[in-house]
Amino acid sequence: MARHSFIQMSKLSNVKGRISYITSKARQENLYATYRTADNTFWGNLARECQQEFKRSGTPGRCIEARELIIALPEVYTTYEPQQVLEDFTEEFHRRYDVECVSALHHNKKKTNYHIHLIFSERKLLPKPDVKIATRSVFYDETGQRVRTKKEITGEDGQMRKGCTVIKKGEVYESHLFTTKDERFKSEAFIAEAKEVYTALINFHISDPEQRLKVFDKNSVYLPTKKIGKNNPKEEEIKADNAARQEWNQAADMALITGISEETILEIKQTQIHEKVSQSIRNSGWLPNLFRSIVSRAKDFLQNLIREQSMPPKPTLDIDMAEFRHMRNLMIKLQDKAKEIKHLQDKVLPELKQQLAETKGIFKGKERKALEAQIQQTEREIADKLDKIPDTLKADGYPDVQVFMATYRKAEAVVEQYNRELAEWERKVKENSKPDEKERYAPPERKSVRDQLRRLQAESRQIKPKHRTHDRER
Structure with a gap:
């Protein structure tokens, strides 16, 4: 199977602390670059306003001050200039969503995971502060909630309860430096879009098709594997x-x-x-x-x-068409490999296990060990062959077996349709044997079929325009 991109989003309840952690050389063993589109004042004001809004809302739980994306990069990116990589990825987000960002480029401790931390704001600065002046006295209880009358914050002794506040008429009772939160950042559509955007950006700078990534399709026949984070107890x-x-x-x-x-x-x-x-x-x-x-x-x-399921017959080709002939040869290779695996799974392995079950007695220990070793070797051989099946397709740009099979079936239908049209043309020509009658019927065009096959292949391989298939210089 093709390698899938890893892009994960998390919520931040202490954005200033998180920024300090990801950008600190003292706290990060392998920190290669940092970048920001706004200074510390912006993030401090953002955190304060988010906390004020959260307190006023009375919502349970923790205040979300900002969000963070973690973007895993292929190891080929370690050969590129770190600061330029980080700026490209951060500015892509900044331009697309028009919010401020802070980012850092790291390796984990074992240097097996090269990744970007990208923190972003869900709010934008207002053109000018929105200041609200009290037209009458405004009362807040101990929790920061606004109440209607002074009586609601007065104790039995007639005094204002501790923690309650009063904003007098003419004073500022509320001010905003930022807009409300952009709701799109909470949606599944946003993270799906971010995965597509950053996977495309990663692949933009990779010329080797085998190293390109793809976004995992949850509607595919496959199950996703999980990434194991640093010091994960599980x-x-x-x-x-x-x-x-x-x-x-x-x-x-x-x-x-x-x-x-x-x-x-x-x-x-x-x-x-x-x-x-x-x-x-x-x-x-x-x-x-x-x-x-x-x-x-x-x-x-x-x-x-x-x-x-019996193996389908090997494909045959009645038309000399290089594109489909090559796909057919790939299909034959896959079927040959599948037959080898089925033979091992359905015949060789069961027979060895049956022999082991029948080999009993205290004097047959060596025979049992030999059979056990054969079984283990056969199981390893099956696993190795299964693991290598997608490699048959990678050199031709197909990301996995499901994509290739879907493309092959479509191409097969195109060729079959051409053969039907050709047979119909030949029938009509035969029925009208005079030369001038033959000219009334135009044969189907092979060029059209070739164009369709090439289009199907390009779509399934996700080929990029030629001017974009270059590695970035160091």
Whole structure:
């Protein structure tokens, strides 16, 4: 499968503290660059106004002063000039959303995760402060909530309760330096858009197709794997989850190649994984072992379908068309690899396990160990072959098996339609054998078919314009 981009958003309840943390050389072991579009005064005023607004609203929970994106970069980006990279990525956000930002470019401690922290404001500065003058006395209780009369903040002794305040007529009772929060930053559409924007920007500076990233499509046949953050206490749990997800993804590739439709795989994913996981969470909360068990059973269900499905015949080609011929050869390679894996899974491995089950007795320990070693070797061979299936397609720019199979089926339909039209043309020409009659019928154009195939390939490979396929100079 293709590598997916990682872009995560979080809420900040202490924006000044967070800015200090990500931009401090004393606190960051591998800090390469920092950049800001507004000074500390802006962020201090923003934090104060957000807290005031939050207090006035009476909303429970914590005040959100700003938000932060974490953008993971491919390792090829370590060869680019850090300050320029950071400024490009920050200014892209600044221009697109017209809000102020602070950013920093880091490596984690082990230098395995090169990433950007991008903090942004949900509010903009007003052209001039919005100052509200009290036309009569304004009363606030201990919580900062505005009340109608002085009586509501007066105790039984007739004195104003501690913590309550009064703004007299003619005094400033409220002032705003900023607009209200932009609601779009709370939406799923925003983070989806940010992922698309930054994945495209990352790929803009990568010429090698194998290193380009793609945004994970939650509607695909695959399950996403999770990124393991620094000092994550659930590291082992996430690794186990990712292993289960990867096994499902490999089974999905095999299912596609053996002729099981996307619709069938998606239905199994929905009913056997999503619905059962949702039901489990409603009943018992999040139980990692149960999640892995559900995914494993779904994978077994899919593999049973694969066993029952005979491999489709190798594609044939009745028309000399280079584009489709190349796709057909890729399809044949995939099917050959799938046959090898099916042979190991359905014949070799079961026979070895059967032999092991039948090898009993205290004098057959060496035979059992030899069989166990063969079983482990066969399982490793299967896993390795499954893992390498997408590599067959990467050199040609296809991000994963699902994209290639969808493109191949569309191309196959284009060629079949051409063959039908050609057969119809030949029939009409045969029925009208006179030379002048033949001229009445124009044969279908191969050029049109070639153009359609090239368009399908370009769309599926996500080819960029030629002038954008360059690495950035250091």
